[in-house]
Amino acid sequence: MNSRVLLASLIIFSGAMYCMENSSDLTIDDFKPLITSHEIQSAIKRTAEEISRDYKGKSLTLVMIIKGAIHLTSDLMRNLTIPATLEYIQASSYGQNGTTPGKLSLFGIERLNLAGKDVLVVDDILDTGETLYETTCELRKQCPASLKTLVLLKKFPSDPKKHDPLNMKKYSDYPIFSIGNEFVIGYGLDYKEKFRELPDIWVKKN
Numbered sequence: 001m002n003s004r005v006l007l008a009s010l011i012i013f014s015g016a017m018y019c020m021e022n023s024s025d026l027t028i029d030d031f032k033p034l035i036t037s038h039e040i041q042s043a044i045k046r047t048a049e050e051i052s053r054d055y056k057g058k059s060l061t062l063v064m065i066i067k068g069a070i071h072l073t074s075d076l077m078r079n080l081t082i083p084a085t086l087e088y089i090q091a092s093s094y095g096q097n098g099t100t101p102g103k104l105s106l107f108g109i110e111r112l113n114l115a116g117k118d119v120l121v122v123d124d125i126l127d128t129g130e131t132l133y134e135t136t137c138e139l140r141k142q143c144p145a146s147l148k149t150l151v152l153l154k155k156f157p158s159d160p161k162k163h164d165p166l167n168m169k170k171y172s173d174y175p176i177f178s179i180g181n182e183f184v185i186g187y188g189l190d191y192k193e194k195f196r197e198l199p200d201i202w203v204k205k206n
């Protein structure tokens, strides 16, 4: 086999491998609707009212964990009736892994100045709790006046209906929905950087 033929075969082979890899990627057909945009908006409004009551007379510093909490933070902030400022940090553990977590990385904490501020960390979903635990440990070192957390979704291994809201408060100060131990996308949550734009939350079909 001459070198040109060998090179052409290699190109065709790697092209085929690339296509095979991508064809195994999930599409929207692999998901079904779980929580509607309407349900999300109503729940965020109720939570924003609760927060506005809890922090009455104070001003709040929201620390958004990007990228997943982008829509949540924006909708929450617009429903608050107390003054609020916005900061952000980045946490990533899924990356290109798709539906399985990898090593957690946090960026952007050192440039914040939270001393004496009432801080509310806003995250998309709490699974093992590692992201929120690590984040709050780091933020606490800056001596905020107070530090609380809000999560849109809390994952539970068994039937989420068995978990009452008081139990949810063990994990976060303002938990909004509880879900089963399944992979979800939409409303900021991604699969390999896709589907963040969806207004509803979708769950992977079994």
Ligand code: 5GP
Residues within 6 Å of the ligand: 068, 093, 094, 101, 123, 124, 125, 126, 127, 128, 129, 130, 131, 132, 182, 183, 184, 185, 189, 190, 191
């Ligand atoms: P934890 O550190 O609590 O185990 O995981 C939290 C982070 O993992 C979330 O902030 C989110 O970025 C990611 N994550 C956990 N479960 C899911 C999921 O079902 N879907 C997506 N898209 N991300 C998830």
Ligand code: MG
Residues within 6 Å of the ligand: 065, 066, 067, 068, 069, 091, 123, 124, 125, 131
């Ligand atoms: Mg996240």
